[in-house]
Amino acid sequence: MSIRIKIFLGCFCLSTLTLLIGLLSQSSQREVGDLAASLYDNALVSTNALRSAQTALIAVAFDTQKLAEQDGEGVALDAQATERLTNRVATIEADLQLASMGSISANGRDIVDAARVRLGKLPISGEATTLRFVRSELSQAQDEIDAAVRVFAADAYGVKGDVGAIVHSSITQTRVLIGAALVLLGLVSWFLSRTIVPTLRRASDVIRSIAKGDLSTRIDQAGTGEASDLLTALASMQNTLADRFDRFERTVATQASHLDAERSSQNGKLQTTVESVSQGLCMFDRQKRVTIVNQHFLEIVGYEIHAGASFGSLAQLPELREVLGDLGETAPFTHQTADGRVLAISRRTAPDGGRIIAVDDVTDGHLAAARIDHVTNHDGMTGLVNRVALTKHLLEAIREGGDASRLGLLVLDIDGFRSVNEVFGHPIGDALLKSVADRLCELAGAGDLVARIGGDDFAIARTALERGEDMSVLAAAILGVFAIPFEIEGRKISVGASIGIAPALAPEGMPASADALILQAELALAAARETGRNRFRYFEPAMERESQRRRQMLIDLSKGLENGEFELFYQPFIDVPMHTIAGFEALLRWRHPEHGLVSPSEFVPLAEESGLIDPIGLWVLETACQHAANWPKSLIVSVNLSPIQFKNDDLFAQVAAILRRTGFEPYRLQLEVTEGVFLQDSEQVLATLTELRRLGVRISMDDFGTGYSSLGYLNRFPFDKVKIDQSFVRDLAKRENLMIVRAIIGLSKAMGLSVMAEGVETRRQMETLLAESCVEMQGYYFARPMPLSDLPRFMMQFSLDRGASNAPALDTSLLTA
Numbered sequence: 001m002s003i004r005i006k007i008f009l010g011c012f013c014l015s016t017l018t019l020l021i022g023l024l025s026q027s028s029q030r031e032v033g034d035l036a037a038s039l040y041d042n043a044l045v046s047t048n049a050l051r052s053a054q055t056a057l058i059a060v061a062f063d064t065q066k067l068a069e070q071d072g073e074g075v076a077l078d079a080q081a082t083e084r085l086t087n088r089v090a091t092i093e094a095d096l097q098l099a100s101m102g103s104i105s106a107n108g109r110d111i112v113d114a115a116r117v118r119l120g121k122l123p124i125s126g127e128a129t130t131l132r133f134v135r136s137e138l139s140q141a142q143d144e145i146d147a148a149v150r151v152f153a154a155d156a157y158g159v160k161g162d163v164g165a166i167v168h169s170s171i172t173q174t175r176v177l178i179g180a181a182l183v184l185l186g187l188v189s190w191f192l193s194r195t196i197v198p199t200l201r202r203a204s205d206v207i208r209s210i211a212k213g214d215l216s217t218r219i220d221q222a223g224t225g226e227a228s229d230l231l232t233a234l235a236s237m238q239n240t241l242a243d244r245f246d247r248f249e250r251t252v253a254t255q256a257s258h259l260d261a262e263r264s265s266q267n268g269k270l271q272t273t274v275e276s277v278s279q280g281l282c283m284f285d286r287q288k289r290v291t292i293v294n295q296h297f298l299e300i301v302g303y304e305i306h307a308g309a310s311f312g313s314l315a316q317l318p319e320l321r322e323v324l325g326d327l328g329e330t331a332p333f334t335h336q337t338a339d340g341r342v343l344a345i346s347r348r349t350a351p352d353g354g355r356i357i358a359v360d361d362v363t364d365g366h367l368a369a370a371r372i373d374h375v376t377n378h379d380g381m382t383g384l385v386n387r388v389a390l391t392k393h394l395l396e397a398i399r400e401g402g403d404a405s406r407l408g409l410l411v412l413d414i415d416g417f418r419s420v421n422e423v424f425g426h427p428i429g430d431a432l433l434k435s436v437a438d439r440l441c442e443l444a445g446a447g448d449l450v451a452r453i454g455g456d457d458f459a460i461a462r463t464a465l466e467r468g469e470d471m472s473v474l475a476a477a478i479l480g481v482f483a484i485p486f487e488i489e490g491r492k493i494s495v496g497a498s499i500g501i502a503p504a505l506a507p508e509g510m511p512a513s514a515d516a517l518i519l520q521a522e523l524a525l526a527a528a529r530e531t532g533r534n535r536f537r538y539f540e541p542a543m544e545r546e547s548q549r550r551r552q553m554l555i556d557l558s559k560g561l562e563n564g565e566f567e568l569f570y571q572p573f574i575d576v577p578m579h580t581i582a583g584f585e586a587l588l589r590w591r592h593p594e595h596g597l598v599s600p601s602e603f604v605p606l607a608e609e610s611g612l613i614d615p616i617g618l619w620v621l622e623t624a625c626q627h628a629a630n631w632p633k634s635l636i637v638s639v640n641l642s643p644i645q646f647k648n649d650d651l652f653a654q655v656a657a658i659l660r661r662t663g664f665e666p667y668r669l670q671l672e673v674t675e676g677v678f679l680q681d682s683e684q685v686l687a688t689l690t691e692l693r694r695l696g697v698r699i700s701m702d703d704f705g706t707g708y709s710s711l712g713y714l715n716r717f718p719f720d721k722v723k724i725d726q727s728f729v730r731d732l733a734k735r736e737n738l739m740i741v742r743a744i745i746g747l748s749k750a751m752g753l754s755v756m757a758e759g760v761e762t763r764r765q766m767e768t769l770l771a772e773s774c775v776e777m778q779g780y781y782f783a784r785p786m787p788l789s790d791l792p793r794f795m796m797q798f799s800l801d802r803g804a805s806n807a808p809a810l811d812t813s814l815l816t817a
Contacts (some may be wrong), residue, residue, distance in 0.1 A: 010188035015509065017184060021177045028170030031579065033164055046102030047152045050112065054145050060088050060594035061138050065341045067109070076130050085134070089119050099148070104155035108148055115144035206234045211243065244700060254417055280359040283350065284311055290667055291354065300343065300359050313328040317702035320782070323359060334362065379452040381430060384436035387518075390459055394514035397463050407463045408471045408503040410522040415496035415533045417456040431488045432495070439481045455620065459521070471501045475536040482534075499536035500525025523547055554610055556592065557603055565591055568623055569785035573638070573756055576770055579800045584637035584776065586624035589786045606645045617645050618654055625664035630797075638670040638700065643677040646684070659695075666696030672723065674702050686717055693718070700756075704744060714751065722748045724774070726759020732768050733769045745772050 050344055067081065096116040103109035108637040118141050176473055209217040219235040227778040280297030284290060288311035300306060301320055310767040314320050319520045323335070323345055331643050353491040377389035385393070397407045414436065419431040429810035433456065440458055460474065468712045478497060520539040560566055570584040607613040621639050628637035645651055673691065677685050700721040701714065714722070723746055728737045741757070748755045757769050760779030769777060786794060 001782070004222045008488050010191070013184055013188065014181065017177065017181045021174060021181065024170065024173050024177065026076070028166060028173075031166050036263060044156075046099045047149070047156070048102075049098035049153060050145065050149055052151060053092045053099065054142070056095065057089060057138060057145060060085065060092070061135065061142065064131055064135050064138065071131070093119055096145075099152075104159065105150065105151065108151040108155055109146055110149040111151060115141045115148065118144065142644050144273075152605050156726075161405045179507060187519065197268035206231070206238070209236075210238055232323075234479075254392065260648075280360075282357045283354060285354040286352065286356075290314075297359060300361055301782050312454060320697065324357065358611055379417075382434055382452050383460075384437050384441075384507045385449060385451045387453040390449065390453060390461060391518065393449050393461055394517055397461075398514060398517075403622060406465045407517075408501065409467050409517050409521045410460045410462070410471055410474060410499060410501050410536075411453070411518070411525045412458050412479075412497045413497045413525055413529065414456040415498055415529075417495060420493060420495065422495070424488075426489070428488055432486055432493060435486045435488065440457060440478070443477050443481065447589060458524075465503060471503055471538075472536070473503075475501060479534065479536070484745060492733070498525060498533045500526040500528055500539065501536060502539040516677075519547075520544065550606060553603060554606055554612075555764075557590075557607060559609070560590055560592070561612075563593075566616065566619065567787065568620065570627075570628065570791060571778060571784050571785040572798075573758075573776055574782050576766065576777055576800065576806070577775050579796060581635065581795060582776055583638060583668075584628075584631075584791070585638040586620060586627075587638075588620050589785075603643075609641055611644070613642045613644045617642055618658070622653065622658045622662060625658055625662040625669065628668065629662055629664045631791075633665075636670050636698070638667045638672055640702065641677070643674065646677045646688060649684075651703065652695075654690050655692060655697070656695060657783055667698070670698040670700055670721070672700045672702040682716075689717055692770045693720075714747075715740045719753055721754045723758045724755065726779070727760040728759070729757050729769070729779070730766055738768070738772075741769070741774075745774055748771070 006543065012710065050052070064085075083521060087097050092115055096119070099110050100112040100116065113208050118137060157467055159184070167570055189311055189385075206217055206219055217238065219238070277296070280300045281292070281294050282290065282297050282305070290305060290307050290309045293305050301317075301323060302313075303317055305314065311324065314324060323343070325344040333343060335343045337343060340363070341361060344360045344362045346579065348356045349360075352357050358720075377392075379386045394407070394409065414432075417429065417432070420432055427618040433452070436458065437450070439454065439698065440460065444450050444460055447463050451459045453459050462471065462474070465471070478499060482497045484496065485494045500521045501524055502517055520543075524537045524539040527543055528535055529539075530799045531537065567589050569587045571587060572581050572584050574580070575582045578779055583646050588600055588604070590600075592598050604613070607616055624637050626634065648654070655671075659669070673689070693699055696718040698715075700723055701719045702723045703725045704722045722744065724741055727742050728744075728783050731737045754776065755774050756776040756778060757774050758778045760766050760769065760777045760781045762781060765779075766777060766781060782800075783794060
């Protein structure tokens, strides 16, 4: 019998027994599962139904007892009590029906059916039924249900006993089969060890002899099957190896005679190769004598060196002492010679125990690296160090500690620099930056580092501060020199400076990193710009908390659109003479999951700075169009567009696509813009607005009168409407504000534009505007912004007089032609 058949038979027997164990376990698990399901379906569910009926029956008995105590047991039930009792008995019968269907035993089912039949035959029919009879029947039904509960419990325990018996039987059978499997495994192992292992042991002994080089071992090849084949193959392999070793020894003897002849030729070729490399090479043997040296090495060191020269004699020469060292192996390093050259030197151990010294003149590369390092760490325009070098300087100061850790950082920004570039051109702006750098260097102390960290931003780092207030003196001096106009190519240019200061006094004020210190100074700079420019501010922890709050709000803002946290409120604008609603303005609201409603004045500027205003603005537009599509056709919806959205070249295509998707008529959409949209690329903005107007969309100038060029933009683009800013409406009692409003209305009429006043909060303001021929108004006087769900009720109940119930009726005669 072959080895394969023996192994196959052993594995087959073990697999068969394993299969039997698995089938037995599966059968036992199925029986236990069926019983468990039966226990749940028939015992648990039916018992619950029975107990529900028991509880309901007790409640009914309690109610009838109360009636008996009040009216006496001989009194017949009235109609209301009869109906209530009938309904409750019907519920009990339904529970008993469910309990009967799930009963495990016939005895339990019979008892439940008896109680259900008793309750079903209970004659509840007005005057014919007395309380005494009802209570007697309910008492007997209750006794029967109590008996059924005990029977159901006994049935459940019986099922539990069946499960235990099945589990015990399964465990016993499984143990028997496992024991049989262990016995069979022992027999198979014994059989294989007696029939296979001896042959393998003989083969292993032969292989070890061959591995040791003994190719004369006698191999007994008697036997049959794979064992005999294996021993025969080993004998053939041993004979083949012996033959090949004999031929190899003869070949080695033949080749050895040729090696001596080639060695002298190889030495000549090696010298030629050494001469061809670009580095200088000098090789020493074990005796520390020169074996090979190329011409490039001689040119670099400037000495004549011959083969056979000793290391000791060469090491005495000044230029070679640093190159040769002590012949120890070192990592590559550079050495600058007396004449300024930079040499790259490497020392290595040769395979024969000698030494190899490689030398290369890297002077040009070293100078180039120095130039690259200077460019990397310096500003190309002003020659000052840049942000990278400033960060390294601050990091070293922080790491050194001691006096060096008492450092301060001042960051300044040139106020009005952008205007200089726009008015005089960038060459003048670049010259101004150089002049600023010169003045800062003149003010800086000996230990200060002046840097340009980007655009028109500069920084001065000062170490060894005695107190943080010392930076105030430097800041005041900088503001003083900026008060003096700069002379640039014959022009006097006046600019200011905003300054942020971050003093880091050890140990409590030391930031964790240089970037943290720079961030503190930049936060102080931002605060200085916000409070009026041309001044300085010290960093305060509240600034960092505010920055972190804004960063967290930005993170929440990006999630808000995905999570559906935005919603639209609508504020109506009213055609006052007609007493009708002209339309609604869509106003964005953010319902933060933690902070509730967040003011748009908080998150809209942040969305504009981060670029999130693009997806948010498109969501507002599409949502408003979807809502307004269901309004009466006479109503328009007004949506505000941010100036940032006009930087998107696809704005027109996006608006058109939204109108197509929502099916909203373009003439019912009004887009509100401020003159801020024209501060970037006014020609591109005008082109986009023109395309939108050709599409049929109305364009309104929002916050009119608050900018410097409102009239100019009205002349350049034919707006449909002008909205008078609420700052003028709020103080209409002031003569100058009234004159401005009157001028805006007159100018708009002359140009054929409609006018709307926003921010109307009182009836007097409304009547004043109406007297000035402003017919369309918006404000809290009419309605506050409201959610979409409130619009139908508002439109149905709207009344101009109701909005001012304490005021006299509106006099439309105030409207002038």
